Amino acid sequence: MSVLLAPSILSANLARLADEVARIEQAADWIHLDVMDGHFVPNLSFGAGTVRDLIAGTRLPADVHLMIEDPARWVRDYAEAGAMSVTFHVEAADDPLGCARAIAASGAQVGVALRPATPLAAVEPLLGVIDLLLIMTVEPGFGGQAFRADQVAKLAAARRLRGLRGERWRIEVDGGIGESTIGVAAAAGAQVFVAGSAVFGSTDPVDMLRRLRQAAQESAPPPT
Numbered sequence: 001m002s003v004l005l006a007p008s009i010l011s012a013n014l015a016r017l018a019d020e021v022a023r024i025e026q027a028a029d030w031i032h033l034d035v036m037d038g039h040f041v042p043n044l045s046f047g048a049g050t051v052r053d054l055i056a057g058t059r060l061p062a063d064v065h066l067m068i069e070d071p072a073r074w075v076r077d078y079a080e081a082g083a084m085s086v087t088f089h090v091e092a093a094d095d096p097l098g099c100a101r102a103i104a105a106s107g108a109q110v111g112v113a114l115r116p117a118t119p120l121a122a123v124e125p126l127l128g129v130i131d132l133l134l135i136m137t138v139e140p141g142f143g144g145q146a147f148r149a150d151q152v153a154k155l156a157a158a159r160r161l162r163g164l165r166g167e168r169w170r171i172e173v174d175g176g177i178g179e180s181t182i183g184v185a186a187a188a189g190a191q192v193f194v195a196g197s198a199v200f201g202s203t204d205p206v207d208m209l210r211r212l213r214q215a216a217q218e219s220a221p222p223p224t
């Protein structure tokens with residue numbers, strides 16, 4: 001199984017974003033961009049203008065995680081900004097299937113995210129149209145929180161469900177991922193790993209990414 005590492009810039013120096021992205025470019029697979037609106041989550045980050053300029057300055061595909069209300073209204077802006085994938089929260093959308101189709105129609109990969117309290121059943125109607133299923137292992141809104149081990153069963157259930165349905169969407173995990181937690185997430189079936197504070201809080205982010213990749217690869221189950 002291929003492991004994809006997606007550092008989140010939320011824990012980077014936000015006044016030097018281009019430099020921070022350049023620091024990890026050689027060792028990362030994607031860049032994870034957390035968009036927060038102060039309503040869906042109690043924090044604010046940045047919007048489509050910043051996302052567009054960041055994308056223009058890096059070769060890394062941009063994995064945009066929208067933690068915003070009324071995502072359908074905004075998804076096209078992020079796709080047009082050049083996002084490789086646009087992920088919205090199922091809890092935030094009035095019409096999740098319509099939102100997913102709007103992302104697909106705008107040419108980006110479709111992601112749907114679940115808060116820890118949201119059951120997998122909430123996304124079942126979308127599974128036929130998504131490219132990414134993002135399972136949050138912290139309450140969305142802030143970097144640097146502890147990994148919620150109670151979400152490991154959801155990762156494993158998602159992997160089983162994908163096998164039963166014969167689908168190909170990727171399972172992504174976000175929140176509290178670091179050297180001591182990436183293995184359990186990989187073993188349960190995660191394939192894309194978001195890490196913010198573990199990478200940008202490290203004195204050597206490139207070496208940290210190398211170690212995270214190795215730990216994930218060692219724990220990954222055989223491909224199904």
Ligand code: DX5
Nearest residue numbers: 008140141143144176196197
């Ligand atoms: C949290 C964000 C995460 C965050 C992860 O709501 O979605 O992407 O940056 O940060 P860490 O890796 O520090 O938990």
Ligand code: ZN
Nearest residue numbers: 034065174194
């Ligand atoms: Zn995120």
